[in-house]
Amino acid sequence: MKILIIGGGGREHAIGKKLLEDYNPIHLYFYPGNGGTGLIGNNINNHYSILELGMFSKKNDIDITIVGSEIFLLEGIVDVFKNFGLKIIGPHYSAAKLEGDRIFSKSFMKKYGIRTPKYEIFSCYQTAMSFLKKKKYFLPIAIKSNGLAEGKGVILAHNIDEAKKALKTIMIEKKFGKSGNKIIIEEFLQGKEASIISLFNGKDIIPFLSAMDYKKIGENEKGMNTGGMGAIVPNPYMTNSVWIDFKKNILEPTLEGLILEKLNFFGFLYFGLMITxxxxxxxxxxxxIGDPEAQTLFPLMKSNFLNIIQSSFLHKEEINIIWEKSCSCCIVLSSKGYPEKYETGKLIVGLDSLQEPFYIAGAKKEKEDWITSSGRVLNIIGIGNTIQEARKKAYDKVKKIKFENLYFRRDIGL
Structure with missing residues (x-):
C-alpha cells in the first residue's frame, strides 16, 4: 500500500510513525516532509502545484492521501484529488472554509445555534476603531484575522491602547497578509481551553480523547500566539458534565449543520473550546488534526489507525477507537525567537539516543548530523499513569537534547 502524507511538521511524522506501527508493509510518501519523515518514507523534494501533486499521485498509484497541513486544504487539494479519482482524507474546499474563513465559520455557528462568544465583523479599519471607542466596557477582547495565519492570527487586547495596536497590526500593517482584510472582534471569555479532535465520516462525528494545547510562546500563557508549544492528554478540565454540555450544544448541532449544508466529507474536525x-x-x-495534539494523542491510540481510515472508505457504519488508559505530555523544543525571527542550521546533540516516542518537526540530517531547519524543531513525548508522571518523563527526555538557541516552555502540564 502507498500512502501520501501532506505537510512537513511533527504532526506528519507522527501520522507516518503510527501507520507503520500498525501495519508495516506500507510505502510512505511525504510532501514536503522533513528530516524525520525522510527516515520512514520518501520525501518529495520537487516543488509541486496541487495539480502536479495529483498527477504525481495518479502516476505513482497512491492508494490514500492524508492532508495534515491546512494550507493545502484551502487551495482545494481534496477537490483536485477527487477529480483524479484518488482517495484523500480531508474536507473539500467549501467545508475547509470552516477553518480558513472565520466569518463563514461564525455564521455557520450562529445559524445552527452553536454556542460561541459574542462577536462583530469589520472590513473597515475606521469602523472597527469607532466600535472600540464606543464599546470600552467590552474589553478585554480577542481580535482575529479572518483567514489562515498558521495559528497566530489572534491578538488579545486588555485595554483600548492594546486594541488599537492590534487593529493597526492586522488591518493596516497586514502582519497576517490578506487574512487581515476582514477581522472579527470577539468577546473574551475567562476559562480553560480544550481541544477535541474528531473524525467525521459524513454521517457521524467520533471524538478523540480531550487535549489541552499551550498556544502562547511564554510561560503562563504570555506573549505571542504560536502553532503550539506543547499539549497534554487528557484535558483535566473536560469532566463528564462538560462532555455532556459539549455534545449537546456544540457537537450535535455541528453535525446537523454539516449534513444540512452538504458539507459532508471524510476527515478530521477539530473543536477549539473554552470551558467557563x-x-x-x-x-x-x-x-x-491539530499540531501538537496529534503528537500527544497517537501514542495513546490502541486502535489500528489504518483500519480506522479504511473503514470509512469501505462505508462501515460504526467506528470505535480504543485508547490506552494513560496520560501523555508533549514538549515542543523550538528555536529561540520563534514565532518571529530565529536562526536555523544549529547542530542538535542527543537526538540519536533519544527514547521513543518523539517526533521531528523542523530538523534535517546532513551526513551524520542533525541540524535545526525551522522554528519548531522537536516534539518530545512522555507517557505516564498521571499527567504529573507524563510531564516528568517528558522533561527528563528534554534534558538529553542540546542545540544553540534552544527554547521551550517549562510549565506544560502544570
Missing part, C-alpha cells in the same frame, strides 16, 4: 465556570463555548473549528 458555567458553560462550554466553541472558539473555532479546524478541519485537520
Amino acid at each position: 465556570p458555567n458553560k462550554i463555548y466553541l472558539l473555532e473549528y479546524n478541519t485537520r
Whole structure:
C-alpha cells in the first residue's frame, strides 16, 4: 500500500510513525516532509502545484492521501484529488472554509445555534476603531484575522491602547497578509481551553480523547500566539458534565449543520473550546488534526489507525477507537525567537539516543548530523499513569537534547 502524507511538521511524522506501527508493509510518501519523515518514507523534494501533486499521485498509484497541513486544504487539494479519482482524507474546499474563513465559520455557528462568544465583523479599519471607542466596557477582547495565519492570527487586547495596536497590526500593517482584510472582534471569555479532535465520516462525528494545547510562546500563557508549544492528554478540565454540555450544544448541532449544508466529507474536525465556570463555548473549528495534539494523542491510540481510515472508505457504519488508559505530555523544543525571527542550521546533540516516542518537526540530517531547519524543531513525548508522571518523563527526555538557541516552555502540564 502507498500512502501520501501532506505537510512537513511533527504532526506528519507522527501520522507516518503510527501507520507503520500498525501495519508495516506500507510505502510512505511525504510532501514536503522533513528530516524525520525522510527516515520512514520518501520525501518529495520537487516543488509541486496541487495539480502536479495529483498527477504525481495518479502516476505513482497512491492508494490514500492524508492532508495534515491546512494550507493545502484551502487551495482545494481534496477537490483536485477527487477529480483524479484518488482517495484523500480531508474536507473539500467549501467545508475547509470552516477553518480558513472565520466569518463563514461564525455564521455557520450562529445559524445552527452553536454556542460561541459574542462577536462583530469589520472590513473597515475606521469602523472597527469607532466600535472600540464606543464599546470600552467590552474589553478585554480577542481580535482575529479572518483567514489562515498558521495559528497566530489572534491578538488579545486588555485595554483600548492594546486594541488599537492590534487593529493597526492586522488591518493596516497586514502582519497576517490578506487574512487581515476582514477581522472579527470577539468577546473574551475567562476559562480553560480544550481541544477535541474528531473524525467525521459524513454521517457521524467520533471524538478523540480531550487535549489541552499551550498556544502562547511564554510561560503562563504570555506573549505571542504560536502553532503550539506543547499539549497534554487528557484535558483535566473536560469532566463528564462538560462532555455532556459539549455534545449537546456544540457537537450535535455541528453535525446537523454539516449534513444540512452538504458539507459532508471524510476527515478530521477539530473543536477549539473554552470551558467557563458555567458553560462550554466553541472558539473555532479546524478541519485537520491539530499540531501538537496529534503528537500527544497517537501514542495513546490502541486502535489500528489504518483500519480506522479504511473503514470509512469501505462505508462501515460504526467506528470505535480504543485508547490506552494513560496520560501523555508533549514538549515542543523550538528555536529561540520563534514565532518571529530565529536562526536555523544549529547542530542538535542527543537526538540519536533519544527514547521513543518523539517526533521531528523542523530538523534535517546532513551526513551524520542533525541540524535545526525551522522554528519548531522537536516534539518530545512522555507517557505516564498521571499527567504529573507524563510531564516528568517528558522533561527528563528534554534534558538529553542540546542545540544553540534552544527554547521551550517549562510549565506544560502544570
